[in-house]
Amino acid sequence: MKRIVYFFVCVFGGFLLAASFGFCPVPGDVDFVIPKGWPQPHYDFSKNKLTEAGFKLGRRLFFDPGLSRDSSTSCASCHTQFSGFTHVDHSLSHGINGLKGKRNSLTLFNLAWGTSFMWDGGVNNLEVQPLNPIENPVEMDNKLENIVAKLNQSTVYKSLFYAAFDDSLVTGQHVLKALAQFTVMLESYNSKYDKYMRHEAGGEMTRAELHGLKLFRKNCASCHTEPLFTNNGYENNGLPVDTELNDFGRIKITRLAADSLKFKVPSLRNIANSYPYMHDGRFGNLKKVLEHYTSGIVNSPTLAKQLRRKIMLSEEDKNDLIAFLQSLSDKDFLFDMRFRNYAD
Template sequence: MKKLVFLILPLLLLNACKVDPEISVEKNTGITEVIPTGWPAPKYTFSVNTLSEARFKLGRELFYDPILSLDNTISCGSCHQQATAFAHADHKFSHGIHDLLGKRNAPALFNLNWLPAFMHDGGINHIEVQPLGPITNPIEMAESMPNVMTKVKASAKYKSLYREAWGTDSMTSQGLFRAMAQFMGTMVSYNSKYDRYKRGETGATLSEQELRGYNLFLSKCNACHTEPLFSDYAYRSNGLSPDPYLQDSGRAHITSQASDRYKFKTPSLRNIAITQPYMHDGRYSTLQACLNHYTDNVKNQINLDPLLTPSGLALTADEKSDLIAFLYTLTDYQFITDEKFAEPHH
């Protein structure tokens, strides 16, 4: 809770909120906060940033608008595509502005309200400031917030969207970021075959192979990729050998601690069948290759997670197939085809 206050306060001070009492803010909302039964409490709720359809809509427009980049060519949606659960389809590294390549793989985006921190190294710790990272990153969108504000303020479309959302004409970056948090934070993925099976919905069954995979998963993977989010979001080394060219020290990049070298945030395995390539640097293009890593390539290096050993996990070829069959049940087709999260058509 401390961190949250620490981050919001400076924003509030910078943008003292002047709500014009004359303009009524839309209250009714079809956009709701979803907390699936049996899940832990989210880290971020909309208790302060009250949800409304108009705010969500503003956030959605911004997410898909290249206006947030320096040369108006790249939107958040360029690298985070709905069909692949908001990962960057088939891109090892994301192409940003001027076709510049980043050093890390774009993660899928869903269930973000449960994340204690963002990015592979946890370098950003609040969803309401998260967009500032990519917007100002020189190889992603390479823009500055003052420029973004100038462009957005000059747009008749945003003037009207903003007024409907926040009931005022004086735009602040906080108003934009909070709207984006409403769009991203309501992207909850909880309707995979696995979820329907767990909820005991009629007709939702797992095949024998999927069930074998599920049991293997619980014994070999769940300690880190913990149900129901399929991650506990801790920073760990799963024994990938560091890429000598990328020199990515992971969590240590943020903390400067030797004990954090080569640790990365444990990713969720929800929607994993559609978010290739895999790992922070996109080094593997198939789930089979990821499993081969765990059986054959776990490197005995500094900070290797104590839950893994240098000899790796023991899995037969059949067990790998079973595990992969189970991982496929984690794809949420409802989420990736949900119109509310799609690029708006005008």
């Protein structure tokens, strides 16, 4: 009889212990949040269940320069946290051997709400986006199959893949799913603006910021729509074509004349931290961006209809608008310890 009691204590006790450590995600680490008032995310979490092990593996891969052909360049090389995961102060992204790309690296946050990726929208799912920097000869210049072969040589990685996916054999699918578990967790929703909207402490906006918000809603919000500050669309915002880069944007993907010169409408969250601006990083500060929208628009058949009428802003308006844009910086996100480089 005693033995039976012991047996049950061991089995169920063990089960409870395992449940508390293994099955339940550690609170805070892989706690994906849908902020109040936001739409449902577009990303299908049912096909890639977030786990602590998967998130940590993705983070390790994100920071691992071993993913590039010559082990010099990681994802984080061009996507640094303090700038909203972009390449601050670099107009065009750099890759291995100091080669330059054709476009400015994009910020990485709130990706679960993204419906397509890259400046031209050529990528239809977050999970397959990393194939681009991995394979681009001027970025990481590698092949997914080489990465998979290399990771399969590593006993450390093999055990991490086992922990994340119950399979120690590293596959391309699992490399991409792990990276997505990290990148999808990069959420930014705690800026001063957010706190203002939620009537929370720290959300006290100045008179200038509030005036800027009003101007923003009147002149910018039809494309940079709250709360994500993008409508996930593609637009021609009237930039003159750089005749050396000759980048015509989304037309390369759709082959439709109507998409000539259209580029992703990027989110404006953390915008003050993610300079320079535009797909080719041509503007170094927000003042130049506003100069463009008020007096630099080049007319063309595909110009966004919202920009066909002139945007009028006084110098004071511009300063207030910039003050508002600065209130979109989210320090909780930019300095979130979970998104640092840990080799664990």
